[in-house]
Amino acid sequence: MDYQAYLFDLNGTIIDDMQFHARAWYDILSNDLKSDITFDETVLQMYGKNQELLERVFGKGYFTQEQIDKLSMEKEQRYQAEYKAHMKLIDGLGDYLENAKSKGIKMAIGSAAIPFNIDFILDNLHIREYFPVIVSANDVALSKPHPETFLKGAELLGVAPSACVVFEDAPKGVEAAQNANMKSVVLTTLHEPADFNAYSNILTFTANYQNLNIF
Structure with missing residues (x-):
């Protein structure tokens, strides 16, 4: 049609x-937040909103909304800093x-x-x-x-x-x-x-x- x-x-x-997003999230989850999540598991969680990803990994109520907003923006800033030179x-x-x-x-x-x-x-x-x-x-x-x-x-x-x-x-x-x-x-x-x-x-x-x- x-x-x-x-x-x-x-x-x-x-x-x-998406690999740049995955690396930024994995850095946040494993290094900043000390989760034992693997890189492959991180990739599987990469859908929906940033808040939803954090809640799937850590559970609802684990972070305050202020913490979620700060983590979300930190992840995006790391992603953009690494990806910009490769953008096409x-x-x-x-x-x-x-x-x-x-x-x-x-x-x-x-x-x-x-x-x-x-x-x-x-x-x-x-x-x-x-x-x-x-x-x-x-x-x-x-x-x-x-x-x-x-x-x-x-x-x-x-x-x-x-x-x-x-x-x-x-x-x-x-x-x-x-x-x-x-x-x-x-x-x-x-x-x-x-x-x-x-x-x-x-x-x-x-x-x-x-x-x-x-x-």
């Missing part, structure tokens, strides 16, 4: 930066965005990232013009795999959920798209296709946007 809108997750989908779009995405724009396809960001990180990416890569709608962690009450992020993006774009394609890199993100009645394209930047066996809404797997033809 002809899709009317694209909803992009940010990290691991527009940029290949996933191969082929620049042309893909321009092609979609020329076809009149509406586009939005639907991410569990905070605005501090979304602005960091969009402004440094000069791609804000493609995304008139941005749904961040601050804009939803319920994180992925709940469909709120993508349903809100579709609503703001004025497009029915069934006419949207979600670009994701994480199983929980694909699950959120499925819960929103949306198809997904999966970027294999962090996960293997086998990690998505539970989902029936996937159009294709791809390492990048070169030669991708989903319109």
